[in-house]
Amino acid sequence: MTRTLYLFCSAAPPVFDVAKVIEDAQARGWDVCLGLTPAAARWLEPSLEGLAVLTGHPVRSEYKRPGEPDMWPKADVILFAPATFNSVNAWALGLTSTFVVGVVAEAIGKGIPVVGMPCVNAAYVQHPAFERSVELLRSAGVAMLYGEGGFVPNQPGQGRPDAYPWGLALEAAESAGSGPDT
Template identity: 70%
Template structure:
C-alpha cells in the first residue's frame, strides 16, 4: 500500500475532506492528513473522526526535535486545496506552516509532489500566483492549474472542486517501487 500525505489549506474544499480520504483509500492509499493551522481550526470539531478514518494523527504543527515520526514515509504528497498564501509561501521557501515546510523540503528529497490551487479569479489576477505556479513547476512539482486542473471562479462563487483530477495525478506520480 502506498502512503499519501494529503495536505490542505483553509479553502472551502477542505471542508469536504472526508469523502476525499475515503476515495483515496479506495484507490489503495494509506492516507495521512496534514493541515495548515487555519484549516486545522476549521476542521477542529472533526479531528477525532479524521484520525479514526485515517488511522493516523492529523498534523498541523512541526514535531519537536528528536520526537519520533508518527506517520509512515510518504510515497506521494497531494497538497489540495492550496490557497494563494500557501502556494506563494511554498514557492518562496517561507516555511512557517508544517505542510508548506514539508513540501519545500520534499522538493530536495525527491518526494513526488502534486498540488491543486483553490483561488478565486481576483487572486488569479495577482502576478505572484503565475510566478509561484511557474516556480513550483520548474522545481518538478505537478501543479494542476489551468487546462486539466483547477480553474479560478469569481469571488464568492463556489464551484465543485475537481478532487478526482488531483487524486488521479497523485496516483500517476506515486513511486512505482514503493512497498
C-alpha cells in the same frame, strides 16, 4: 505493498469534503496521512478526532518537536489540495512557517513526488506573484494542477466547492506514485 499518501490541505471551502477524499484515496489503496495548515485545522476542529480515526494516523498541523519520533510512515506521494493563494506563494518562496508548507518544500529536495492543486479566485490570480509561484513550482518538478486540465478559478464570491476537481487530484497523485522510484 501499501503506498502512503500525505494529503495536505489549506483553509479553502473544499477542505470540508476531506473525509470523502480520504475514503476515495483509501479505496484506491492509499494509506492516508492528513496534514492541515493551522487555519484549516481550526476550520475542521470538530472533525479532527474522527479524521484521525478514519486515517489511522494523527492529524498534523504543527511541526513535531526535536527528538520526537515521526508519527507517520514515509510518503510515497504528497497531494497538497486545496492550496490557497497564501500557501502556494509561501511554498514557492520557501517560507516554511507552517508544517504542510515545510514538508512540501523539503519534498522537492528529497525527490518525493508532489502534486499541488490551488483553490483561489480569479481576483487572486491577477496578482503577479501567483503565476510566478505556479511556474516556479512546476520548474521544480511539482505537478501543479492549475488552468486547463486542473483547477480553474471562479469569480470572487462565486466558488463552487462541490465542483472542486478532487478526482483529478487523486488521479494525478496515482500517476505520480507509479513512477520508477515507487
